[in-house]
Amino acid sequence: MIDTIKLHNIIENSTTNGPDNRFVIWTQGCSLNCDGCFNQSTHDLKGGFDLEITKLAEQINQTSAIRGITLTGGEPLLQSKAISQLLNLIDNTLDILLFSGYTFGEIKADSSKLKILHQVDAALLGRYNKELPHPFYGKKLVLNGNRIKKEELKPWLNTEVIIQGDNVQITGLYKQSV
Numbered sequence: 001m002i003d004t005i006k007l008h009n010i011i012e013n014s015t016t017n018g019p020d021n022r023f024v025i026w027t028q029g030c031s032l033n034c035d036g037c038f039n040q041s042t043h044d045l046k047g048g049f050d051l052e053i054t055k056l057a058e059q060i061n062q063t064s065a066i067r068g069i070t071l072t073g074g075e076p077l078l079q080s081k082a083i084s085q086l087l088n089l090i091d092n093t094l095d096i097l098l099f100s101g102y103t104f105g106e107i108k109a110d111s112s113k114l115k116i117l118h119q120v121d122a123a124l125l126g127r128y129n130k131e132l133p134h135p136f137y138g139k140k141l142v143l144n145g146n147r148i149k150k151e152e153l154k155p156w157l158n159t160e161v162i163i164q165g166d167n168v169q170i171t172g173l174y175k176q177s178v
């Protein structure tokens with residue numbers, strides 16, 4: 001059986017989803033239902049598309065001029081096994097940033113999710129709180145080593161428009177301060 005991962009979208013080159021130029025993976029499926037979530041089209045656990053993990057790893061490893069990958073969603077840790085497999089296959093010079101709605105406590109209580117925390121360089125954890133001025137506020141930052149530095153994950157407000165074939169995507173963070 002070929003292992004697959006359920007995805008919402010991928011972008012090979014983005015400068016608004018973490019430090020420098022990054023390959024961004026939006027997984028499909030989230031059951032956390034944060035009030036005011038700005039990515040509701042990623043929630044449906046049956047939506048999105050399936051991609052073979054080996055093919056995704058190959059695409060990442062062949063993408064030039066990227067510093068690392070960003071895992072976001074949806075909720076990447078709902079697919080911990082697939083994410084772990086993927087991370088084992090990618091070029092180890094790439095740094096890895098994870099955004100997850102799960103709290104550190106919830107992750108610690110689940111060995112498959114905790115395994116991912118050991119495989120990434122940095123993670124911003126916890127539910128989205130629409131009352132806060134920026135989506136990063138209220139999150140817990142976890143750093144493994146120093147490939148991604150704390151200063152690089154200061155709240156940013158940038159957007160970019162990415163055109164891939166017929167697909168036009170606006171990405172980044174553009175929440176207004178309150």
Ligand code: SF4
Nearest residue numbers: 030033034037101128
């Ligand atoms: S964890 Fe992220 S995708 Fe899931 S409901 Fe919360 S903000 Fe939305």
